[in-house]
Amino acid sequence: MEKSQIKDELDNIFKKIFNNETLEISENMSANDVDNWDSLSHMLLITEIEDHFSIKFKLRELNKMKNVGVLIDILSSKLN
Amino acid sequence: MVFTSFNFLIFFPIVIVLYYLIPSRIRWCFLLLTSIFFYANVLPLYVILLLFVSLITYLFGIIIEREKSDSKKEKFLIIGIILVFLPLFIFKYYDFLNEMIFNFMDYFSIRFPLPKLNLLLPVGISFYTFMAIGYLFDIYNEEIKAEKNIGLITLFLSFFPLVLSGPIERAPSMLPQFKSELTFNYEKAVQGFKFIIWGYFMKLVVADRIGIYTDVVLSNMEYHSGKTLLFTVLIYPLQLYADLGGYSLIAIGVAGVLGIKVRRNFNRPFFATTLSEFWRRWHMSLISWILDYVYTPLSFAFRRYKMKGVLLTVILTLFIMGMWHGATLTYLMWALFQGVVLSFEAITKNKKFAFEKKYNLSKKWWYIAFGISITYILFAFSFLTGGNRHTFSEGIMAFEKIINFSGSIFIDSPSNLIFIILGAFILLLKDFKEEFFSSRLLFFNNKLKIIRILSYSFIIILILLIGVFDAGQFIYFKF
Structure with missing residues (x-):
């Protein structure tokens, strides 16, 4: 799956989890940039992404996700 | 040493x-x-x-x-x-x-x-x-x-x-x-010494002065009136903050003088508007450690259970934190109390956020003040459920007395009480100023060297005049 496609699909998941239709994700975006992105919603986000792409993350991958760009990289390496 | x-x-x-x-x-x-x-x-x-x-x-x-x-x-x-x-x-x-x-x-x-x-x-x-x-x-x-x-x-x-x-x-x-x-880095060293001075002020003037009062009351709760217990419950968080916060500042300062940068441990905790925010400002190095190495692995493991998994993780994490504070059942009660409040905040978070947005509350001073007060009171009263000083039933008894608002307030020595108020006032005023008006009314970071020197001299004189020099121990050494 192309990274741009992953990003588009993630965009919808983010809108749903953070309940914000105007939210546009970018590679540099991190938890600090989004209202309500805390440890709680983070885990809901992770499960939603896992279900959507039918994958499972490892704890180590979770720890590496410092921003959306890294998340896309990890997803792309798992999906391809 | x-x-x-x-x-x-x-x-x-x-x-x-x-x-x-x-x-x-x-x-x-x-x-x-x-x-x-x-x-x-x-x-x-x-x-x-x-x-x-x-x-x-x-x-x-x-x-x-x-x-x-x-x-x-x-x-x-x-x-x-x-x-x-x-x-x-x-x-x-x-x-x-x-x-x-x-x-x-x-x-x-x-x-x-x-x-x-x-x-x-x-x-x-x-x-x-x-x-x-x-x-x-x-x-x-x-x-x-x-x-x-x-x-x-x-x-x-x-x-x-x-x-x-x-x-x-x-x-x-x-x-x-x-x-x-x-x-050797001159700036780092000077900043280090400034932290050390504030640290000594917090520990020797604020924490140990309050300690003189709270020690007397907390070790004999059954003999004290509701008003005295209320006062003690309300100043005890300040003592804890000044004790560990002061110690941490000295530690950060000592490391700084040696050219080593160490993370901060407290970020004006008493200006948090929710208990979850409070725990992001209080003993931050411990909390972030627990978040990264206990909470995250646990919540990751329970992620399939969605909200139930989150609540289970919060309670388990607090249980572990309670156990860390002391291997007694009263600390577990304390952790449970925190867990219930934090879970409640987590569940109602989105609704609260929407409510605040609708009425444009998040910038209103009275709304912020309300949040700060509620958070402080919740934290202060959580120690009645347990803690290191008393049993759960003694805590309940103290709570009943406080509700009845009985008796008159106990004053061990008027001068100590004045010093407590003075020390706590200076500490809270400094935090208040940094929280809301960080670039105005500068004393300790003033452009003029003479004002900086006078400000720190004032603090040093206070330490020498009203600091407690024979209390010796830090509360957190037990850990």
Whole structure:
């Protein structure tokens, strides 16, 4: 799956989890940039992404996700 | 040797002079020897434990990194953590568990009593144990490379400014600093001394003055009136903040003078508007440690259970935190209380957010003040459910007395009360100013040198005049 496609699909998941239709994700975006992105919603986000792409993350991958760009990289390496 | 002891006032200047006299590439060795000496000065025998934990940390760091397969890495991580945790477990939890199991078996009339150990808890053991566990996790997570120099690992765990009470540092920020050229930096050193002065003020003037009052009341709660208990409950959080917050500032300052940057531990906690925000500002090095190495792995493991999983994780994490504070049932009650409030905040978070947005509340001063007060009161009263001073039933009794608002307020000495109010006022005023008006009304960061000097002189005079110099102990040394 192309990274741009992953990003588009993630965009919808983010809108749903953070309940914000105007939210546009970018590679540099991190938890600090989004209202309500805390440890709680983070885990809901992770499960939603896992279900959507039918994958499972490892704890180590979770720890590496410092921003959306890294998340896309990890997803792309798992999906391809 | 504690920071408030006379010995430290002699020890530290000698360390500074020698440290900057020797060549910079061997300064880390000097720090290591000084740290071992500092720790041995508290309890010589327990240096062995510190060295044992350092050795295990060093070895398992290398083993975890070298292992190729994920499952083996995980296995060695777990073995490493168990070994590192073993001394803390034996010293802190053995007697507690032993007694619980004995009582449980006794209920079924089975009696196999194991001997009680009654060991004296090695100071700082949980701080360096946590740092060691964090290091092993960081290697497993591939955040850092395993350190090949056992001396640096030992220095990381025993670094004397932090070894007794934290802040709980992380290897990725400390090891590179120890490896770099440790040169004298004027700005860092001056900032360090400023932190030290504030730290002494918080500890000696605020914490220990309040301590004189709360010690009397908390150790004899049944003899005190509702009004006295209410006053005590309300000032006790200030004492805890000034005690550990002050200690942390001294530690950060001492490290700073030696050119080492250490993370901050408190961020004006009493200006948080919710309890969850409070816990992001209070004892931050511990909380972020727990978040990264306890909460995150647990919530990751329970993520399939959605909200139930989150609540379970919050309660389990607080349970572990309560156990850390003290292996007693009252601390577990305290943790449960926190857990219930935090879970409530988590569940209602989105609704609250929408409500605040609708009425545009988040910038209104009275709304902020309301949130701050509620959070402070919740935190203050949570100590009635438990804590180190009294039992749960005594707490309930105290709560009833407070509700009845009985009797008159107990004043041990009017001057002490005035000093408490003065010290707490200055501390809170400083925090208040930094929270809301950080670039206005500058005293301690004023452009004019004379105002800066006068401001710090005022604080030093207060320390000398009303500081308590014979209280000695920090509350957090017990951990």
